Structure formats: C-alpha cells, structure tokens
Amino acid sequence: MSRQRSMEKISESEYVSIGELVRITECRYSTLKFYTEEGMLPFEQEEENLTRKFPREKAIARINEIQSLKKQGYSIPEIRQILNK
Amino acid sequence: MKDLTLAESYAIISLNSLDSLQMITIKRIALRCVAAAAILELYLNEGFTKLGDKYLLKKNILDQPITTLYQVEVLKKLFKKQDCLEGTLEWWLRKASKLSGRELKKIEHAITDSLRGVDLLEEVPNLLGCDLEYVTATISMREYRSNKSEFTKQTEGIRSELLEDGCITDESIVMLWLLRESCCLPEIFSANELETVLERFNELYQNNTLAKKLLPITIQNKMEVIVKGFLLRKKRFSKTLTGIGLNFTFPIIERTESVFIETEAYFSSADQRLEDVIKRLKKYQHEVTILRAGAVPLLKIDNVLYEAAPTARVYKIPVHGVQLRRYQMY
Numbered sequence: 569m570s571r572q573r574s575m576e577k578i579s580e581s582e583y584v585s586i587g588e589l590v591r592i593t594e595c596r597y598s599t600l601k602f603y604t605e606e607g608m609l610p611f612e613q614e615e616e617n618l619t620r621k622f623p624r625e626k627a628i629a630r631i632n633e634i635q636s637l638k639k640q641g642y643s644i645p646e647i648r649q650i651l652n653k
Numbered sequence: 654m655k656d657l658t659l660a661e662s663y664a665i666i667s668l669n670s671l672d673s674l675q676m677i678t679i680k681r682i683a684l685r686c687v688a689a690a691a692i693l694e695l696y697l698n699e700g701f702t703k704l705g706d707k708y709l710l711k712k713n714i715l716d717q718p719i720t721t722l723y724q725v726e727v728l729k730k731l732f733k734k735q736d737c738l739e740g741t742l743e744w745w746l747r748k749a750s751k752l753s754g755r756e757l758k759k760i761e762h763a764i765t766d767s768l769r770g771v772d773l774l775e776e777v778p779n780l781l782g783c784d785l786e787y788v789t790a791t792i793s794m795r796e797y798r799s800n801k802s803e804f805t806k807q808t809e810g811i812r813s814e815l816l817e818d819g820c821i822t823d824e825s826i827v828m829l830w831l832l833r834e835s836c837c838l839p840e841i842f843s844a845n846e847l848e849t850v851l852e853r854f855n856e857l858y859q860n861n862t863l864a865k866k867l868l869p870i871t872i873q874n875k876m877e878v879i880v881k882g883f884l885l886r887k888k889r890f891s892k893t894l895t896g897i898g899l900n901f902t903f904p905i906i907e908r909t910e911s912v913f914i915e916t917e918a919y920f921s922s923a924d925q926r927l928e929d930v931i932k933r934l935k936k937y938q939h940e941v942t943i944l945r946a947g948a949v950p951l952l953k954i955d956n957v958l959y960e961a962a963p964t965a966r967v968y969k970i971p972v973h974g975v976q977l978r979r980y981q982m983y
Contacts, residue, residue: 571697572824574656587813587825594802597813619819 583612583621592624593631600631606644608634608651655771659697659824660690660723662807663831664764665773666841669799673765673776676754678880682873684757686835687764688749689872691727693827696742709739723763730756743870750872765797773800778937780954784912785966785974788933808841815853816846823863829854830867836881892979901962901978913966915974923948923963930961930975951980 573581578588586604590597603609604620609627611620630651637647657665667683695701701708712732715725730752731745732738740748752760768774775798781787782794811832814825829850832838842850857864890896891907904911916929927943927950934941934954945951950961958980965973 570820570822572822576656585814585819586817587810590809590813591806594806595809596805597809597816600813601817620817 578624582624584624584627586620586622589622589624589627589631593628595631603631603634606648608648657773657803657807658721659694659827660687660721660764661768661773662824663687663690663828664768665799665803665807666832667835667837668765668774668797669804671797672779673795673797674793676758678877679884680761681754681757682835682877682881684761685750685752685872685874686831687723688727688752688757688760689746689834690827690831691721691724691760692745692749693831693867694724696745697823697827704739706741707739708742708745709737711737721763722767723760726756726760726763727752742866746870746872768799773803774798775800777955778939779909780912780939780977781909783914783933783937783939785915785972786913812841812846815842815850821853821857821861826857826861826864826867830870834872836873836878836885839885892981894981897979897981901976904976910979912977913964913974914961914977915966915972919973921973923950926963926975927961952977 573588575591578584578592584592586597586600589595589600593600600609604611609622609630611622611627613620633651634647637650642650664683664687667686668680671677671680671683695710695714696708700714701710703709710728712728712735714720715728715732720728727749731748765774776795777798779794779796782792787794811825811828814821815829832841838847838850854864854868858868859865887907888910891900891910896906897910900906900911904913914930914933916926918925921929923946927946930950930952931941931943934952939954940956942953943950944953944958948963952959952961954977959977960980961975962978963973964976965971
C-alpha cells in the first residue's frame, strides 16, 4: 500500500513528486508540467523509475520566481532566457 | 495547511456549485459517495478487523475520538441496534450507499459543517433566486461554493497523479473510484485525458491490490446516473451558441441559464433597466460589475459574464424586463 504523505511530511522532505508540488504551491498540474518540459523547473529522474523528483526548496523558489516575472509582464520565452542566464 | 480527510477532499470537489437547500439527484449521488468515502477511510486506516475476505467493525468505534462526525452519522445508520457488523468491502460500500434521503441529509450537515468550520466551503445565493418567478414564489435558492484554492489543489492533485507516470497513492485510487461512481470524471478530465485515465484504470487493475479489490465494485443507482447524465448534457448544450439562442426563446431548456429580472416601469430606458437589474442582483448578494453599458449591457456576475437582453414575458399581463443570457467568448 502506498499512502499519501501528510502536508507536514511533504514540507520536511528534500524531494517531492509533481502531485505534491501541486498541493504545496497550489499551481495547476498543466502549468507545472509545462514549466518542467520547458526546462524551467529543476528535477531528477532515475532511469529505472521514470517518476520525476523535484528538489522541494529549489522548485518552490523557481515557481515563485517565474510567477513574479510573469506579474512583471515578461513572456514565457523571456522568462526562460532570464532563468538560463 | 490542514490535511483533509478523504471524504472532505471528495466533498470539496463534488459539492461545489450544488444546491444547498434541496436534495437534488446530483447531490444525492455525491452524498452516497461521501458515505462510501467514510467507510473507505476506515478501510485505509485499518479501522476494520480482517476476517478472511470479510471486515468486522464493532459499535464502540463510534465513541473513539478519532472517529469524525460524518463517520459517526454513516456508521450509526449502518449499525442501528447491532453491536458489530461484518461483511466484504463491497457489502460495506453498498450498504453505506443505500441510505435514505433523510439519512443523507444528516451526513450532508456533518460533512459541510466540518468544511465550513475551516472556511473551505460556504453557501452562496444562486443566481436563479433573482428570477421574477422565484422571487414572487418566495423560493430561496442557495448553492455550495468550495474554497477556490482548495478546489484547485484537490482537482489538480488528482490530475497530476493520474496523468503523470509513476506510482499512485491509495488515496488517489479511492478518489478515482469515488469520482467514477459519482460520474464526476468528465468534470475534471478533458475527453483526451479520459483516454489516459482509462489506460491507468486498466494498468492499476492489473498491478495494484487495492485497485483490483475496489475498481470492480459499483454503488451506482442506474436511474440516478441516467438523470445526472441527461442533466449534464442539457447544461453543456445550453452553454453552446445554439443552446444559448434556444434557451433564450425557451427558458425551460435550462432554467438556471435564463434568469428573468423584471423592471419597475413599462418601456423603461436602458439606464433604468440596468439600474433595476443591479438593484435586484445586489439585494441577493451577488457581485456585479458592469463591463459594457448600452441597450444590451454586459455584466460580470460572480465571475461569469452575462448579457442583460431586454425582453418581456407574458403572464396575465405582459411584464417588461431583462433576461440574463450567458456571454461566451469565442
């Protein structure tokens, strides 16, 4: 049986799944998936298990950074350039 | 951040925008599933004693502090005068889902009270309550509104687990089953995504013990499902361009999408009409923003766009007023 982790455990762990990232950031799944596929969100993927693992603190900081840049009026390609600098 | 129980998470999704005063069919289906969720919570948290393929539960569980109020309501109805009950998981779920309307009402109060206590659910006035016919008949219309961010968190959480590769938690399998039993899957997943969900169903059935046990069980009442399917299709049609036009002429098609608000004066001017409409909407605590004035004003009412088209309804005498028509941006 694989049980859902409590919010307390999620907020203490080093790595989180995309579902857990959705729960803690309240972002839409499609948004996070898009950011991941565009290379804007850092993640690790083991070969045997294809599940993506996101470093919690770095991923949250990056999502906040993207959202703040969006509020400043930057487009996604511009944000990608800024983040890649 | 509070961790919601399975039944609470499900209620956040399924009760959103349902009539809070009447026991309508869609709400009945949702509450049957809330009762089943209360049983599944006990199952996941090992509240049952396993005896072969049967599960035993003693009545003293009702006195334990970890038992929630809605679980108490469900279990009280199941135990009645018996001290212990045993049956397969299917037996428990079927029994919990066959409660009467009055019993479901009590479960509704218990689950909504726990969500209201943490500000995750509220009761708001329904727009149809502003309609001339409802106002004169003094019919009050109210509906549940889930907390927006919690609703997103729950729906997106389940979407991410199912659409993303990787293992699925037991809570998500149970939630998936509850959503399937209450026919809520098309409200959360697009048509393309539903194909992926179906593949996941098959994959889970083959590889997951819980899914193998739970997915073949069904607690649906066929008549209720047919009614819900018909009502959903009717509502979806009334939001199309053709549907909006037809519904304007024949409001009976989808009553919630054609609200008629009368004006106080015959042949009133556009400004007077708009003033009367705003007055009525504000009286019933709706948030209104005027986006465009003129002969057919565009209003944003509780975050949904409507055109207020001038019209008249014929009763014993003709009544002048406006009909709110959903405005679609294409």
